[in-house]
Amino acid sequence: MIRSILLALLVFSAGTTSAxxxxRLAVFDFSLVNTSLEASTAEELARLNRLNGQVQDALRTRYTMVDVGPMRDRLARIESIRGxxxxxxxxxxxxxxxxxxxxxxxxxxxxxLNVNFVIEDAATGRTLHAESVDIRGNTDDSWRRGLRYLLMERMFRQ
Incomplete structure (x- = not known):
């Protein structure tokens, strides 16, 4: 009887895991679209890199992250992934x-500034999520908080 119960639990838990x-999500790096009259700065480029890490950390519990490293050469040849x-x-x-x-x-x-983020179905191109938030101030903190708000309060609000 105990074997039957253990077997039933094993079968049930295997079904739950697969369900x-x-x-699987491929996340490409953020880009900077500078439409201001001011030059882009090294600080802004560093902030972009931090946003990349922040978005990976935020999405890790919702998706299986796919390594985009094999596409670095292809990505380097395009001006903007958006277009x-x-x-x-x-x-x-x-x-x-x-x-x-x-x-x-x-x-x-x-x-x-505004932070924009899109998730699409890779097979169909259908937009699954698309959000944008305006931020005030060009600081590390405003960028970090802007992305956090976009993801947690707009895109994936429970």
Missing amino acids: QTLP CNGCELDMARDLGAEQVAYGWVQKVSNLI
Whole structure:
């Protein structure tokens, strides 16, 4: 009888695990779209790198993260993943991802910026999530808080 119960629990837990498989997500790096009259700074580029780590950490519990390293050469040849006519979908599929994500920060001025983030279905190109938040102030803290708000309060609010 104990064996039957243990076997039933094992079968049930195996079914539960497979039903809860997380979607495979390829996350491409944030880019900076500078439409201001001010030059981009090294600090802003460093902030972009921190956003990349922040988004990876935030999405890790919702997705199985796919390594995009094999696409670095292809990514270096395009000006912007936002306007590459679906190349992000091709790269995601080539990596075995079911979904693809990318983001950008638009610098309107040193005071006004916005953080944008999109998740698409890699097979169909359908937009699953797309959000944007305006931030005030071009600081490490404003960028970090802007992305956190976008993800937790707008995109994945429970």
